[in-house]
Amino acid sequence: MTADANGLTGRYHGLDALRASMMMLGVYLHAVCAYATMDHIWWYKDAQTGVAWDLQCLFIHVFRLPMFFVMCGFFAALLVGKRGLGGFWRNRMLRIALPLVLFCYALVAFLRPMEYLGREFGHNPDALNRVWNYISHFRFLTPFTTMHLWFLVVLLCLYPLAPILQFALAGRIGTRVDALFGRLVASPAAPLAMGAVTFLTLLPMHSGILDTPNAIPEPRVLVAYAVFFTFGWLLFRRRDVLGIFGGRAWHYLAGALLFAAADLAFVKWQLDLRPTQSQAAILGTAVSGAVFCWLMIFALMGLFLRYANQPNERVRWISDSAYWIYLVHPVALLGIQIVLRDLQIAPLLKLLLTLGPSLGILFASYEWMVRGRWLGWLLNGTPRVTTRSVKLKDTADAPAVAQEA
Numbered sequence: 001m002t003a004d005a006n007g008l009t010g011r012y013h014g015l016d017a018l019r020a021s022m023m024m025l026g027v028y029l030h031a032v033c034a035y036a037t038m039d040h041i042w043w044y045k046d047a048q049t050g051v052a053w054d055l056q057c058l059f060i061h062v063f064r065l066p067m068f069f070v071m072c073g074f075f076a077a078l079l080v081g082k083r084g085l086g087g088f089w090r091n092r093m094l095r096i097a098l099p100l101v102l103f104c105y106a107l108v109a110f111l112r113p114m115e116y117l118g119r120e121f122g123h124n125p126d127a128l129n130r131v132w133n134y135i136s137h138f139r140f141l142t143p144f145t146t147m148h149l150w151f152l153v154v155l156l157c158l159y160p161l162a163p164i165l166q167f168a169l170a171g172r173i174g175t176r177v178d179a180l181f182g183r184l185v186a187s188p189a190a191p192l193a194m195g196a197v198t199f200l201t202l203l204p205m206h207s208g209i210l211d212t213p214n215a216i217p218e219p220r221v222l223v224a225y226a227v228f229f230t231f232g233w234l235l236f237r238r239r240d241v242l243g244i245f246g247g248r249a250w251h252y253l254a255g256a257l258l259f260a261a262a263d264l265a266f267v268k269w270q271l272d273l274r275p276t277q278s279q280a281a282i283l284g285t286a287v288s289g290a291v292f293c294w295l296m297i298f299a300l301m302g303l304f305l306r307y308a309n310q311p312n313e314r315v316r317w318i319s320d321s322a323y324w325i326y327l328v329h330p331v332a333l334l335g336i337q338i339v340l341r342d343l344q345i346a347p348l349l350k351l352l353l354t355l356g357p358s359l360g361i362l363f364a365s366y367e368w369m370v371r372g373r374w375l376g377w378l379l380n381g382t383p384r385v386t387t388r389s390v391k392l393k394d395t396a397d398a399p400a401v402a403q404e405a
Contacts, residue, residue: 014309019071020322027329035347043115044337048347063296066228073232100152118338181234185241195291208285249302256295263288321366332358
């Protein structure tokens, strides 16, 4: 995404890389899910599972998509500023809604038969015939599922906030909100304040953790993610304070790790109690997880703005590839996981043997099938060479003014 003197041209290299990193982290997350003891979180379950993998999955889950939705709100506000609401909606329907429809049906035609093969292979001598019967009768098309693309549905449900925020924050009301938001971000206690808001949205969740929605997202899920999206929108309006995050990044990260330890302790408590539940464990998970989430969001923004906010062609290439890779990564992961299913080695080694070839295939597919072709245009638009970046003053004590390089 690019940003002018008003923040609308030039490029937020650090934030763009952060957005892409959260998508890439999803590839690792889903590879790990195969070894977790939790049910129904991935297409394939390895014979060797352990609670340590559950904790790793949930550690990432706490902040990954919240961070991504903050970036979605930020870049949505930028896009409205550049193209107006009409241009914003045309762009989002093309870049989000159309890929969602196309890839939901295309991917399920691969993933459900592969999942079925993974279950039957090695257990049924007639596995291939059974899989062919499953495919030939189109049984893989029902029930409808958004799979790992549910976040795009949530995003489309939140985009109507764009005109609401655009008009609600016009004039004096917007000036006052901007002033309050600037003071909030400038305060070292900002992650605690935002954590209190997110804690309230976690109370309706099943385990004090953000629920993964069904094909039609539940209102509680939309409300929870709307908080992150709105924060990102307001952050773009007060992009002059972005430099504050860089100055405090390591302090925020230290605090995040402390609250992460507490959160994982409460999560472990819940996992050990299965199938029963403890309200104390759920409440502790919600409190510690909410604060951990926002400390991590502030830390990640600071680190990426501080260390990754300069043009870098390799980082830009990876950032541009992230959308495609996230869309199709389950096919590569699941295929290799099925091939390696009977390999009797430690789960960590099997994970590495899965991730390495999968990423190689995915990166190659982007270069040879997507980049510079119609798929690349659909997902990322027309590629442009951008040499300017938005510069940020690195300070923990005063707002920084984004300026054109």
